[in-house]
Amino acid sequence: MALIAALIAAALSAQPGKLVLGKDAGADLTLRAPAGAQVALSASVGTVSAPTHAGDHWSARFTPPPLKSPSVALVLAQIERDGARQLWWLSIPLSGSDTMVIETRPGASVRAEVAGMTVGPVTADGSGTARLPMVVPPGVNTATLHITDKLGNSSDKQLDLEPPPFSRVRLAARSPGASTAAPVEVEIFVVKPDGTPDDDAKVELKADEGEASVRKRIDHGVYLGRYLAPQGKSGSARLEVKANGQLAAMELPVTMAQVTIAQPFWRSALASEQPWSVSAGLIVGGGGTFDGAGAGTILLEVAVRLEILPLEAVLDLGPSWFSEVQQYDANPTNSERARSQSRLGQIGVRLGRQLVQGVDGHATLLFGLQDQLIDRIPPPPAPRISQDGWTPRFALALGASIQLGPGRALAQVQFDSSASRIAGLLGSLSSVQGMAGYLVTVR
DSSP states (O other): OHHHHHHHTOOEEEESSOEETTTOOOEEEEEEOOTTSEEEEEESSSEEOOOEEETTEEEEEEEOOSOSSOEEEEEEEEEEETTEEEEEEEEEEEEEEEEEEEEOOTTOEEEEEETTEEEEEEEOOTTSEEEEEEEEOTTOOEEEEEEEOTTOOEEEEEEEOOOOOOOOEEEEESSSSEESSSOEEEEEEEBOTTSSBOTTOOEEEEESSSEEEEEEEEETTEEEEEEEOOTTOOEEEEEEEEETTEEEEEEEEEEOOSOOTTSSTTOOTTOOSSSEEEEEEEEEEEEEETTSOEEEEEEEEEEEEESSSSEEEEEEEEEEEEEEEEEOOSSGGGOEEEEEEEEEEEEEEEEEEEEETTEEEEEEEEEEEEEEEEEEEOSTTSOOEEEEEEEEEEEEEEEEEEEETTEEEEEEEEEEEEOSSBTTBSSOOOEEEEEEEEEEEOO
16 A cells, blocks of 8 residues: 555656657756656657656656657656556657748738747848748648738738657556456556647547556546456457557567466456456335235445456345235234334345356355334224344345446346244345445546
8 A cells, every 4th residue: 555655656757858850969858756666668759768766756867859740749658666667647749849841022011920929020132932931830731921022911820730640649558567357457648649648539549459448537638548358368468449540559468367267157247457456336126925915115326356267255234115914813803004114234245247248147145134123003092012133044145246437337136034923023024125326446
């Protein structure tokens, strides 16, 4: 936990935050990371020097590429210590710098408006040639020319700058390789044409083999993906990301799992991205008891799972309500009505197996206690009798879960069994209910 806290404290920055190609020599990169960590920095264009540090303060130098056209450097910092890897991203907009040659009338005054800035005016020479020293930020495709000749006649026209395309997406894995038993997390960094992080990108992650998907955005312009290698895969896998028409790819080493208890029958589509994960949410249901009463239940569920096994430890807490039933003793004329409620707590284990990509079938076995609150209403003039009592309970649930947003939707049929003749209820609250809910993965 101390390592995680230290890595979270890391922060990557550049000074200056923007550069002009051909004019600025570079930018100083700074990073806060544990002194004992292994730190590597790289950029999509240009070069980054080997990092040095004084305590937890790391520094490196970014040198832009020898280009003239505008671009964006996507800088990645990888921090590794004790087998954990943290990724930090930064974009450095690189403005293009070049001289634009304009053909016009001799002696004409020429100026340009580019990205809200004025360039010039300059005067065309005797052959009608004007040279404008242009600085064009990334994402700017046009400029406006203002030309005034010697007679005072003015004209404006749009100028297509025709900047060449540059990469605006990059990806990296949070671990050195993938395993056939557990997924690997992949971070995808996307920027807009001007180099600022893109929080609304349409991101797709694909793999030549195995299962790949994008889960959610975790930071400005940073999206979290997930890759699970197919059974029996070894060597490497090619991951390809597409974001707003931009493409990027990487090769990821794949190793066979050393632990085989979960393969292949126990393969789960909902394997976590951490060594363990926690889900929490609400599950509601409705149905009926075997004695004819209607039943409804609301459960708060917390589930903890291990990465390598498709097993979850489950804790359920919540109330149930039941419709009124008629119950009889040995003398049918002495029938009475009974209204029931219960409060229950149960623990158990859920086993999941992948049915199709992103969908698990599951079986859950649960044991616990329930406190039955019974209102018995005998024939008048006898008074109402309220009693409560504790009884063990057993439950079996069969259903399916599907990945959805930051968690999973769950649907199941649950069979509950409890003892008879508790707290004056002649029958039992054993029931069959259809249940549905949503669990958010909180870690």
